[in-house]
Amino acid sequence: MAGPTTRGACRVTATDSRTSPQPRLRADALRNRERIIAAARETMVEFGAEVPLDEIARRAGVGNATLYRHFADRLELIHHVTLSVMSRTADCAERALAEESDAFQALRRFVHDAVEERIGALCPLLSDGVDPAHPELLAARERLEAAIEAVMGAARDSGQLRTDIAVGDLMVAITQLTRPLPSSGCADFDRFVHRHLQLFLDGLLTPARSELPGSAATLDDLRRRP
Known part of the structure; x- marks a missing residue:
């Protein structure tokens, strides 16, 4: 979807307010x-x-x-948006695992809930000026990765999730399937998202219908730069 841009504005130097204690807000x-x-x-x-x-x-x-x-500035806002998306998505994974009796249903619930938290925003945010070594981001990322690993691990241990995928594979699929297409003619893109996610999730069930090329992707793989 086309939209307004301000080229170069993202490169504003971040302020120290991301690390200084925040006053209690009304x-x-x-x-x-x-x-x-x-x-x-x-x-x-x-x-x-x-x-x-x-x-x-x-x-x-x-x-x-x-x-x-x-x-x-922009970078401080991006920093806090990234933290918010990570935290809310980890909440989704933890709730799904705690509240669903069926392990694969917990995975399904997490994937659909993660879409509503706009997890597709993470890739452009993490690649555009955010300090990946910031302590807050490291802690949020570790919590998110552990929460998703737990959901996937439970589904795998139940014998329902194919064994040749990892967290990175899941995150790539969710991100790709939930980003609007770059065309103004796709204004209603969101109404197809959950339908296509369900098709993707069906492909994660065992027995697998095909052998995947390459190797399972981890979050570390996604963080590596060429």
Whole structure:
């Protein structure tokens, strides 16, 4: 889907506010902050990490000044959007595993829930100025990877999940199947997502109908740069 861009804006130098202690926010300020992060998550999936900040503020229903009171620059906002997506997606995996009695149903539930958390936003965010070694991001990534590994491991141990895939394979598929196509003619793309995810999930069941080329992909594989 085509959308507004501001080339070069993403390279703004990050401020120290990502690492300094954050003051306790009033309830209304906290709501505004959460609305900004949610709006940024949505618009960055649609248009990429370079979406204009005034568009994010408009989607959040706040003024530009409010956005800048919470996030000094684009990189600080991207940092917190990335943390939010990782945390919320890990929550999905942990809840699915805890609440579903069938291991593969827990995997199905996690995949569909992860779509609603806009996990497709992670790839452009992690590749566009975010410090992958930041302690907050390392902790969030470790929690997310462990949560997904637990869901997949349970499905594998139950004999329902094919054994030749890993977390990276799952994440690539979810990301690719949930990113809007680069065409304004695909405005209703979201209505097909869960249908196609279900087709993908059926392909993960054992017995496998074919042998996959290459080797299973891990999250480390996805983080490696050429």
